[in-house]
Amino acid sequence: MATWNMLLLQDSASPLMEQLTFFHNHALMILVMITMLVGYMMSTLFFNKFNNRFLLEGQKIEIIWTTLPAVTLIFIALPSLRLLYLLDEINNPLVSVKAIGHQWYWSYEYGDFMNFEFDSYMTPTTSLSMDGFRLLDVNNRMIIPYNSQIRLMVTAADVIHSWTIPALSVKIDATPGRLNQVSFLMNRTGLFFGQCSEICGANHSFMPIAVESIPPSIFTKWMSKMNSA
Incomplete structure (x- = not known):
């Protein structure tokens, strides 16, 4: 069961990730139907002993196998274009964070x-607590309020990195001299992990990302504590 869960998408923590999961299931179902249909037709051709040596053309079947893939592509393209528009939409942010x-x-x-x-x-394995996550936990987590529109601005100081949280459907490059931005909203509290998704050097796999989503009231208290420190 654990191996099977590794093949699935992470549980969504944002509305955009929910839409991406729905689109993944939608496209996968179409692929399964096509695979079953093509497999069935190939198996019948292998074991069919009948043939027609006078068959030279078949306009009807050519029209069908040209029209059906076009209609199938439309059913895939329309949800995909809608999702691309939603991913690029920038709403008025309540909190702006620069990474x-x-x-x-x-x-x-x-x-x-x-x-x-x-x-x-990243928290070293020797300093990790019993409830910590090896190679994923950090000493200072990025704290944001849930049910609030977040604007994340990403850049880099040396080489190209990539700020990625799969549960939020966020993956954005951090490029030196360039400021990229992405908008997202978390619909539940929790602790979410990601990693740099750009090969940035020898310790590329040792710069994890930890985002903690908390209620806005607790976020305000945390912010006051950080400002007074």
Whole structure:
């Protein structure tokens, strides 16, 4: 069961990830139907002993096997275009966070709240607590409120990195000298992990991303504590 779960998508934590999961299931169902139909027709051709040596053309069947794939592509393209539009839409953010990729850690800046910042390093295995996550947990997590529109601005200080959280459907490159932005909303609290998805050097696999979603009231208290520190 654990091996099977590794083949599935992560549980969604944002409305956009839910839509991506629905589209994945929609496209997969169409692929399964096509595979079963083609497999059935191939098997019947292999074991069919009848043939027609006078058959030279078949306009009806050619029309059918040209029209059906076109209709199938329309059923895949329309939801895909809708989803691409939703992923690129930028709403009015309530919180803006800037993530800066370094070799090999992340820095976060909260410019809306007296502009404080902190670095986020991977927790070494020797310092990991019993309830920690090996190679995924960090010393300072990115804290954001749930049910709030978040604007994430991403850049890099040295080489190209990629800020990725699969449960949020967020994957955006961190490019030196360029500021990219993405918008997302988390619909539940929890702890979500990701990793740099761009090969950025020897310790590429040791700069994880940890995002903690908390209620807005607790986020306000955390922000006040960080500003007073």
